[in-house]
Amino acid sequence: MRLALYQPDIPQNTGTILRLGACLGVGVDIIEPCGFPFSDRGLRRAGMDYVSHAEIRRHADWQAFQSARKAENRLILLTTKAAEPYTGFRFAPGDTLLLGRESAGVPDEVHAAADARLLIPLSPGARSLNVAVAAAMVLGEALRQTDAFPLRGEEA
Secondary structure, eight states: OEEEEESOOOHHHHHHHHHHHHHHTOEEEEESOOSSOTTOHHHHHHHGGGGGGSOEEEESSHHHHHHHSOTTSOEEEEOTTOSEEGGGOOOOTTOEEEEOBTTTBOOHHHHHHOSEEEEOOOOTTOOOOOHHHHHHHHHHHHHHHTTOOOOOTTTO
16 A cells, blocks of 8 residues: 655655655655755654654656556546545555645546546535545555554554
8 A cells, every 4th residue: 555645745744745645554655846956954853753663655647657567556546526425435455545736636637547537425515635634545545455564563
């Protein structure tokens, strides 16, 4: 299981997602260009000291990400433009959960490349959740389904 961020533009969200990945043992792909310098102070502040524990793969662009991605692993796009709720989807251990730019989502070419497009059901009139909140919700369900939550030291 992996998280992938398509051209993130808010360093605090990226830092939070890197912390999420580090804490849950999930690698994070950053598909550049980012809307901020990747070493930005806001990234470190939100990610705290967890960023150094995160397994991060940086890709120069969408094509580089696609070239590096294993074809047998599904690309699952989280988008407000989907019709299928994540709550009814069957996740697999090799899935990559892709999140778009906070300001613009992803372009049509990325939508077309996704193996599945999922949404988080929201109350009427609500547009979207913060990208880090969305990542945590869906990743939590995916890890639950695949029995892939890390065990704490005393439970191992």
